[in-house]
Amino acid sequence: MEQPDAKNVELSREIGELKEKRRAVILAHFYQRPEVQDVADFVGDSLQLAQQAAATDAEVIVFCGVYFMAESAKILSPDKTVLLPELEAGCPLADMAAAEAVRARKEEMPGCTVVTYVNSSAAVKAESDIVCTSSNALKVISSLPEDKPILFVPDGNLGNYVSRMTGRTLTLWDGYCHVHNRLTSEEIKAARAEHPGAPVVVHPECRPEVIDLADHVASTGGMLKYVRNSQASSFIIGTEQGMLYPLRKACPDKNFYPAARHMLCPNMKLTTLEKVKWALVDMEPRIEVDPEIRLKARRALARMLELS
């Protein structure tokens, strides 16, 4: 593992002091830069981060991730100050569903249950009956009554995967994650040829034909659990490349190969240690959510958390 550089060591020290002063907790997603993951109090997948945000007794949450994650933290912990060190860190998948469009679709499907992937805006969550993440989507869909149609928003690949696994018919939104959707079955076959015997582990945001070639399909947190428990010594990882860092950290004796070198989420890399430090100094940028939207979105998020 690479040695941290002196500048990062100094920034991490300053962040540690500021964190105490502000009574803050730093939450980071697995796709964040290694040095940002290292300064965090908790690193996890979307569900684990939402659970942490709901449970923390810190006064300030510094969210090292993308906008929808910090927004979910604010919805779940409205009395806390939620800081997103880089306000421009969005999720293009979340932007593929607008609240008005979801409302219009609901009108075409009277009585439907709207299940919304956590990668979505607060306004879209507010239009939903229940939220899911990639780690609990199967559980969420299986918990729903069979006699009502289900609208699944916004990730079509995740919806397709969940539909095939549960045998439930879902009406899918045609959104996708550009990072995962770009991974092809040819690239999986090439990676297998290069690393024979290594299990292929992919995220459910991948295309169906990629999922069909995988040995295991899981959220980022699920991937970590799988490789820890597996007897295999090498793995091909089909998700954003930031995930390689926590996998290698958790299992230093195992080998992890990216399924494709292009799997990078630029938004996840916008957060730097400098920005984390300045967020704690300035107590900005703060995430706020309209109170009416917040209450409705909270209901859908809370229903998911009760199941998890």
Ligand code: 13P
């Ligand atoms: P996880 O919930 O698996 O961490 O996924 C988050 C995400 O943004 C995937 O692209």
Ligand code: SF4
């Ligand atoms: Fe959004 Fe995809 Fe980036 Fe995850 S990897 S934050 S789904 S764009």
